[in-house]
Amino acid sequence: MAASAGPRPGWSRRAQYSLFFSFLAVVAGLAVGLILLILSLVAPQSYAAVRGAALDATAPISSGLSEVTTTVTGMFSGAGNYWDAANQNAQLKRDRAALMRRMVEARAILEENQQLKAALQLRERSAEAVAAGRVVGSSFESPRRFAVISVGTSDGVQVGMPVRAPEGLIGRVIDAGSLASRVLLVTDRANIVPARILKGGQPVISTGRGDGTIDVRPLEVGRNPFRPGDIIVTSGTGGLYPPLVPIAKVIRLDDDGAIALPIADPSKVSFAIVEPPYEPAALAAAAQSAGEER
Amino acid sequence: MVRSALGRPDARLNKGPRAGADYVPAISVVIGSLLSLLPIVSASGWWPDFGLLMLLGWRLLRADAWPAWWAAPLGFVNDLLAGNPIGLSIALWSAMMIAMDILDRRTMWRDYWIEWAIATLFIVLAELAQWRVAAVLGAGVPFNTSALPAIIVSVLCFPVAAFLASRIDRWRLGR
Numbered sequence: 001m002a003a004s005a006g007p008r009p010g011w012s013r014r015a016q017y018s019l020f021f022s023f024l025a026v027v028a029g030l031a032v033g034l035i036l037l038i039l040s041l042v043a044p045q046s047y048a049a050v051r052g053a054a055l056d057a058t059a060p061i062s063s064g065l066s067e068v069t070t071t072v073t074g075m076f077s078g079a080g081n082y083w084d085a086a087n088q089n090a091q092l093k094r095d096r097a098a099l100m101r102r103m104v105e106a107r108a109i110l111e112e113n114q115q116l117k118a119a120l121q122l123r124e125r126s127a128e129a130v131a132a133g134r135v136v137g138s139s140f141e142s143p144r145r146f147a148v149i150s151v152g153t154s155d156g157v158q159v160g161m162p163v164r165a166p167e168g169l170i171g172r173v174i175d176a177g178s179l180a181s182r183v184l185l186v187t188d189r190a191n192i193v194p195a196r197i198l199k200g201g202q203p204v205i206s207t208g209r210g211d212g213t214i215d216v217r218p219l220e221v222g223r224n225p226f227r228p229g230d231i232i233v234t235s236g237t238g239g240l241y242p243p244l245v246p247i248a249k250v251i252r253l254d255d256d257g258a259i260a261l262p263i264a265d266p267s268k269v270s271f272a273i274v275e276p277p278y279e280p281a282a283l284a285a286a287a288q289s290a291g292e293e294r
Numbered sequence: 295m296v297r298s299a300l301g302r303p304d305a306r307l308n309k310g311p312r313a314g315a316d317y318v319p320a321i322s323v324v325i326g327s328l329l330s331l332l333p334i335v336s337a338s339g340w341w342p343d344f345g346l347l348m349l350l351g352w353r354l355l356r357a358d359a360w361p362a363w364w365a366a367p368l369g370f371v372n373d374l375l376a377g378n379p380i381g382l383s384i385a386l387w388s389a390m391m392i393a394m395d396i397l398d399r400r401t402m403w404r405d406y407w408i409e410w411a412i413a414t415l416f417i418v419l420a421e422l423a424q425w426r427v428a429a430v431l432g433a434g435v436p437f438n439t440s441a442l443p444a445i446i447v448s449v450l451c452f453p454v455a456a457f458l459a460s461r462i463d464r465w466r467l468g469r
Binding site: 022023025026027028029030032033034035036037038039040041044047050051054058061062065066069135136137138139140141142143144145146147148175182187188189190208209210211212265266267 | 328330331332333334335336337338339340341342343344361362363365366369374375376377378379380381382383384385386387388389391392395424425427428430431432433434435436439440441444
């Protein structure tokens with residue numbers, strides 16, 4: 001097939017002009033696009049309103065589709081639960097009995113802990129949740145790792161707030177519409193979380209790797225402190241994330257750090273809970289850096 | 295007797311293009327961009343950019359699918375829906391329209407493999423640009439685990455987009 005030589009306007013002066021102006025317009029479009037791109041690289045906050053509006057306009061679609069898929073997968077897994085139900089029931093009863101014993105022990109430890117803390121006069125900050133929503137989508141076609149959650153500024157969400165699931169940390173809000181918000185996941189390269197190893201308490205830095213895993217490095221250079229299976233929790237340093245929220249589990253060591261898998265998988269968590277920043281003063285700083293890192 | 299009178303009553307002989315045929319290509323590109331709203335929560339960003347694939351499918355099929363400058367607003371919609379930095383798709387898609395105009399004048403011969411090669415070139419450039427922009431924004435992920443799989447998946451998905459564009463083209467023209 002011979003190539004089409006583009007639109008041929010023929011002898012019509014009007015058609016020729018319209019083709020020429022269309023060419024001028026696409027060159028102008030290129031220039032405008034480059035200017036907007038440079039603006040979004042140097043000053044991403046300038047698009048907060050338009051990005052929030054886009055989130056609001058599209059959130060009902062994502063939420064609706066997400067409800068449908070949840071219902072369909074729920075029907076299949078619900079049917080699967082009836083398979084071998086008697087054995088499962090016996091197993092669950094055994095597990096429950098074991099957990100009851102552990103819980104009594106834990107409660108005793110908690111009591112003792114509270115007494116010790118009272119003796120030391122440590123103040124406990126209880127973080128009440130701002131809002132809880134579902135994870136309804138993600139940036140599955142970009143090297144960045146974002147998720148969209150179904151709560152926004154009308155629920156009290158603000159840019160910079162930490163987002164967690166019951167299982168562990170998910171990330172922090174970087175765009176907030178009034179009905180939905182975009183979350184920078186802990187697996188994104190630009191999300192750096194001050195953390196520590198649960199066992200031993202050595203301070204580490206957790207950075208996303210962009211492929212669903214997390215890179216953890218010790219703050220102090222020296223012997224590699226990680227063991228496969230180590231749990232990484234937030235340290236609370238910086239004041240944005242509350243301390244002792246699980247982030248990831250180490251799966252593999254490399255030369256001076258380790259690769260870890262996030263504990264809260266955004267595709268499986270039931271709810272994403274938005275919390276106020278641990279230190280309220282950190283919100284302004286976090287909003288600032290969220291804008292710069294996007 | 296006109297030929298259309300001989301066909302079935304629902305046949306579209308002699309009826310011309312469907313209503314709104316001029317806007318169907320652009321709408322199909324927006325629908326491609328809308329696919330990024332699917333409730334897929336993926337650990338890696340290897341899925342193709344469906345809006346870009348539809349744009350390339352249409353532009354390689356016809357030079358007059360839309361006036362070239364429509365690429366800019368279509369890119370803006372794609373940026374908003376996919377959560378890209380605003381301006382990335384606007385600039386890329388406009389540049390692709392200009393590049394395709396030049397290519398249309400330079401290439402003497404066009405077949406399926408050449409179209410796939412051109413599409414591959416554009417997909418690689420677009421993914422590289424997206425990867426570089428992510429790096430500038432503080433997310434410098436390694437090429438091999440982020441951009442390369444995305445390029446391969448997109449290139450392999452392009453024939454589907456080209457097929458869809460040609461079927462939609464036949465439908466909108468009432469053939």
